[in-house]
Amino acid sequence: MSGSVERRPVRDGQAAAAAVAQAFREERAAVLATLIRHVGDFQLAEDAVQDAFASAITAWQRDGVPAKPGAWITVVARRRAIDRLRRDRSLSDRAERLADLLRLDAPEQSEMIEEGAIGDDRLRLIFTCCHPALEQSARVALTLRTLGGLTTGEIARAFLVAEPTMGKRIVRAKRKIADAHIPYRVPADEELPERLRGVLRVLYLIFNEGYSATEGEQLVRGELCSEAIRLGLLLAKLMPDEPEVWGLLGLMLLHDARRGARVDANGHYVQLDEQDRAQWDEARIGEGMHALERSIRLRRPGEYQLQAAITALHVQGSNTAGTDWKQIAELYGALAKLDPSPVVELNRAAAVGFADGPQAGLELLEPLLRDPALARYQPMHATHAELLRRAGDRERAVQAYEAAIALSANAVERRELERRLRGLSAG
Numbered sequence: 001m002s003g004s005v006e007r008r009p010v011r012d013g014q015a016a017a018a019a020v021a022q023a024f025r026e027e028r029a030a031v032l033a034t035l036i037r038h039v040g041d042f043q044l045a046e047d048a049v050q051d052a053f054a055s056a057i058t059a060w061q062r063d064g065v066p067a068k069p070g071a072w073i074t075v076v077a078r079r080r081a082i083d084r085l086r087r088d089r090s091l092s093d094r095a096e097r098l099a100d101l102l103r104l105d106a107p108e109q110s111e112m113i114e115e116g117a118i119g120d121d122r123l124r125l126i127f128t129c130c131h132p133a134l135e136q137s138a139r140v141a142l143t144l145r146t147l148g149g150l151t152t153g154e155i156a157r158a159f160l161v162a163e164p165t166m167g168k169r170i171v172r173a174k175r176k177i178a179d180a181h182i183p184y185r186v187p188a189d190e191e192l193p194e195r196l197r198g199v200l201r202v203l204y205l206i207f208n209e210g211y212s213a214t215e216g217e218q219l220v221r222g223e224l225c226s227e228a229i230r231l232g233l234l235l236a237k238l239m240p241d242e243p244e245v246w247g248l249l250g251l252m253l254l255h256d257a258r259r260g261a262r263v264d265a266n267g268h269y270v271q272l273d274e275q276d277r278a279q280w281d282e283a284r285i286g287e288g289m290h291a292l293e294r295s296i297r298l299r300r301p302g303e304y305q306l307q308a309a310i311t312a313l314h315v316q317g318s319n320t321a322g323t324d325w326k327q328i329a330e331l332y333g334a335l336a337k338l339d340p341s342p343v344v345e346l347n348r349a350a351a352v353g354f355a356d357g358p359q360a361g362l363e364l365l366e367p368l369l370r371d372p373a374l375a376r377y378q379p380m381h382a383t384h385a386e387l388l389r390r391a392g393d394r395e396r397a398v399q400a401y402e403a404a405i406a407l408s409a410n411a412v413e414r415r416e417l418e419r420r421l422r423g424l425s426a427g
Contacts, residue, residue, distance in 0.1 A: 016061035019069070024053055027070035029147045029234075031077060033121035036128075037184060039081050042174040046146070048084060052077035122147075123186045123238050126231075130199040131182050138173035139202045145170050147234075148227045158224050160215050199235070200248050200304065203228050207252045211259065212410075219263055219412035225256050236291070246295035247305030253288030254311040257281040269416035273320040285315055303339040306331050325355035342374050350383050358390040378407035382417060389424055397424055 028049065035045040052073045059076075066072040129143040141159075144150045150158075156166035176182070187195040210224025232249040239245050261275040270276075292308045310331050317323030332348035346368055353361020365384055374380045385400035401421040408414035 016057055016065070019060055019065045020053060020056045023056065023069040023073060024149060027073055028053070028149045029125070030122055031070055031073045032146060033125035034074060035077050035081065036125065037121055038078060039085075040184070042146070042177060044081055044084060045077075048077045048081035049073070051080040055080075120186065122234065124184050126199055126235065126238075127186055127195060128177065128182060128184050130195075130202045131177070132195070132198055133180055133182055134173050134176060136202075136205070138169055138176070139198075140205055141166060141169050142173045143202050143231070144206065144227060147231055150223075150227065154223070158221055159209065196239075196242065196244070200244060203231055203235070203252075204248060204304075206231070207255075211255055212413075215409040217411045218267075219269060219410060220259055222259065225252070225259060228252055229256060241298065243295040243298035243300045244302040244304050246291045246298070247302055247308050250288045250291035250295060251304055251308035251311055253284050253291060254308060254315055257284035257288060257315070263412060267412065269412050271416075272314065280315075288312070288315075301334075301338070303335055306335045306338065310335075320354065323354070325351055329355045342368055342371050343377075343379075346374070346377075346380050346383060350387070353387050353390070358387045361387045362391060376407055378404050378413075381407060385417075385420070389420075394424060 031052075032045055032049050035049060036042060039045050039048070055076055056069075056073065060066070125146060126143070129146055130139045134142070141155055144155050144158075145152065152167045152170060153163045155170075156163040159166070186192075206224055207228035210221045210226075210228060213219060213221050229249070229252050232245070232252055236245050236249050258272075258275065258280050260281070261277070261279040262270060264270050288308070289312060292305065292312060295302075295305045295308070310328050313324050313328050313331075329348055329351040332344060332351055336344045336348060345364065349361045349364035349368070351361075352364055362384075365380075365387060368374055368380060369384065381400050381404035385397050385404055388394075388397035388400055398421065401417055401424065405414055405417045405421065408417060
């Protein structure tokens with residue numbers, strides 16, 4: 001690097017390592033996105049960026065932390081990519097790639113990092129990782145790996161699969177991008193609405209798995225919640241005029257504000273109306289309401305905005321009795337028109353059960369009980385059990401609770417359902 005780059009001296013290896021760790025969190029995705037554009041290869045770019053961060057620990061301890069860590073990492077990663085290309089003689093377009101990289105590495109180019117180009121690169125990376133040609137599980141894993149910087153082991157543990165299995169999933173996704181020649185670009189205007197919906201779906205799935213883990217001993221996986229919100233904030237910065245981006249961000253923030261109150265000190269489930277509201281994060285609630293309001297001002301309603309509005313009503317209600325269930329039921333009705341699905345209808349039935357009584361909720365639930373797609377959907381059986389319990393139909397409620405328990409793969413949820421069943425049996 002040029003000797004003219006301003007540096008901040010560090011005293012020891014620990015301080016240098018801390019500076020590298022901060023740069024990794026803040027700069028890695030942007031650097032990787034730019035390098036992928038430069039080299040045209042996910043794996044080569046990722047390896048080169050990893051090399052650059054490894055080099056930074058020694059270099060920054062010796063020379064001081066550069067004033068622009070991201071620019072330093074970008075230049076060094078590009079040079080590491082050049083070194084790797086020089087050694088790899090198996091690529092048919094090796095000479096062409098090398099020529100492009102050497103041109104970019106010329107002295108007059110090496111320090112030029114344009115903010116607008118960095119933003120475009122990150123958008124390209126988001127849309128490439130979430131491309132519809134990839135399987136949904138691969139989109140989630142690749143997004144967490146490339147944009148989130150999570151290790152393969154961390155992603156595997158979060159989704160309770162073996163690390164080699166997750167590694168193969170990520171490798172297959174990268175290979176599919178290369179073999180199918182998936183373009184590294186932001187979709188054209190006519191493609192954007194559908195493609196953006198796919199991106200938002202990936203972030204939504206990441207957050208949901210963090211907020212209510214499908215399997216395992218923990219109800220909440222905070223690292224996934226935090227990562228989904230971080231990616232949501234990045235997307236809102238890059239696409240500030242998209243209301244559904246703000247709607248999803250508001251939805252995640254409002255849910256996340258209650259994360260710490262969802263289990264007690266012993267790890268037991270705490271239902272919403274029994275949560276200690278002093279444990280809710282008021283600042284995060286404010287951020288979520290601000291994001292929701294911003295989405296509404298853009299005047300293009302969408303499914304995430306409606307879900308965020310429903311969540312806001314839950315947050316604003318003092319307890320179950322003080323919650324505006326009629327408005328929540330109406331919002332679920334509006335959501336069913338935008339995004340027709342059995343799950344939306346299930347939630348509407350639950351809301352109507354509170355607004356107009358359990359019998360009204362059971363009437364809406366009845367056709368869903370005959371839907372084969374929901375036969376093994378645990379929340380439907382749990383909702384059915386609650387409505388039956390409140391309606392006084394103890395015998396059928398016991399059967400519904402037993403069905404929900406049998407389908408519960410998460411230990412915290414299963415223990416809570418077992419507790420409710422015991423209470424019902426005790427009369």
